[in-house]
Amino acid sequence: MDANIRVAVIEQVGYREWTESLGSDREWLIQVTQSRVYRAGQEAATEVGGFLLSLRYDIMLLLASNLSEGDVRFVHDAVAKAATVKVRTASSCASTPLEAVDRAWSMLTSLSPGEVEYEPCLGPEAVAVAHIDIDGITRLTRELGPLKTYYMVLNMIYRVKGEAEKLGAIIQYLGGDNLLAVLPLSRDPIEATSRIVEGEGLKAGVGVAMKARESLALAAEALHRIRAGIVGDRVLVLSESHVKGMNL
Numbered sequence: 135m136d137a138n139i140r141v142a143v144i145e146q147v148g149y150r151e152w153t154e155s156l157g158s159d160r161e162w163l164i165q166v167t168q169s170r171v172y173r174a175g176q177e178a179a180t181e182v183g184g185f186l187l188s189l190r191y192d193i194m195l196l197l198a199s200n201l202s203e204g205d206v207r208f209v210h211d212a213v214a215k216a217a218t219v220k221v222r223t224a225s226s227c228a229s230t231p232l233e234a235v236d237r238a239w240s241m242l243t244s245l246s247p248g249e250v251e252y253e254p255c256l257g258p259e260a261v262a263v264a265h266i267d268i269d270g271i272t273r274l275t276r277e278l279g280p281l282k283t284y285y286m287v288l289n290m291i292y293r294v295k296g297e298a299e300k301l302g303a304i305i306q307y308l309g310g311d312n313l314l315a316v317l318p319l320s321r322d323p324i325e326a327t328s329r330i331v332e333g334e335g336l337k338a339g340v341g342v343a344m345k346a347r348e349s350l351a352l353a354a355e356a357l358h359r360i361r362a363g364i365v366g367d368r369v370l371v372l373s374e375s376h377v378k379g380m381n382l
Contacts, residue, residue: 137260137319137377141234142196142206142225144175144213147247149192152219171216178212183345187306187314195235195304197316197346198225199259203252210250220247227255230302230318260377261346262317264327264338264369265353266294267361271311287311290335298330314350327369336368337361343374 153164168191179186179196182205187195194213198206206225214221222245226237241251268290275283287307294313295305303326304316315338317326323340331338337360341352352372359365 137258138199138227138229138255139231139234139261139316139319140198140201140225140227140255140259141231141238142198142201142209142223143235143238143242144186144194144196144210144221144223145242146171146192146213146217146219146221148219167218171213174216175209175213178209180347182208183347184209185346185350187304187316189306196223196225197261197263197349199227199261199346200344201225203250206252207250214248222247222249224251224253226253227259229320231304231316232299232302232318235304260319260342260344261349262319262323262326262340262342263346263349263353264315264317264323264330264340265308265350265357266313266315266331266336266338267357268311268313269335269337293333294330294336297332301326301329303330323371324369327371331369338369340369340371341373342371342377344377348374 153160156163172188172191175194176186182201184201185197189195196209210221210223222242224238224241224245226234226241228234228237245251291307291313298305298315302318306314308314315330317323323342327338327340339353339356339360341349343349343352356370356372360370
């Protein structure tokens with residue numbers, strides 16, 4: 135595909151020092167604060183068509199393809215307003231998500247708290263994501279209980295992450311039995327997703343669009359069609375009309 139993916143890295147600077155200043159009875163406050171900051175950032179990202187990945191919470195990734203510098207700053211400001219420490223953000227693009235993150239991180243480390251850096255992208259931008267579903271997780275939960283099933287999900291994440299990393303993709307756990315793979319735009323989305331979900335127990339709806347929010351919506355629709363038996367494949371790709379002419 136002749137396009138790049140834009141990713142912004144958002145970091146809360148001095149976060150560890152803040153947590154250590156809270157005393158011993160602090161974990162509940164840390165968790166509440168993390169949830170508040172993530173919610174503020176995700177709501178802002180959704181408003182401009184992006185999507186926020188929580189990672190370790192003090193460092194988050196914004197899927198920012200076709201977001202302007204003003205859009206990225208809008209999300210940055212929302213996170214900064216909710217956070218307890220200063221925030222800095224850097225945005226870059228590349229043909230794979232991992233490379234885009236690495237480029238943005240290199241930019242970020244030279245920024246002062248409060249700064250936003252936005253690297254122009256040479257060529258068009260898009261987002262390809264796979265919404266991966268683990269088969270039979272509800273049944274397994276009834277049989278094994280929630281804890282053993284959760285550990286099974288963690289093992290599945292680790293397995294999927296290994297193959298995704300080889301492709302330059304990013305994996306994010308969405309909760310329940312759902313994983314998100316942010317795919318490299320340099321590869322065919324069916325081929326890349328099939329490699330990531332290779333083996334028993336996984337299926338994936340893939341969405342390809344100009345912005346992340348629409349990509350997620352298309353991926354959810356594709357997964358619904360698989361679950362409903364409308365298609366017999368374990369991987370289905372739906373593309374926004376704007377990107378169908380970009381050598382998919």
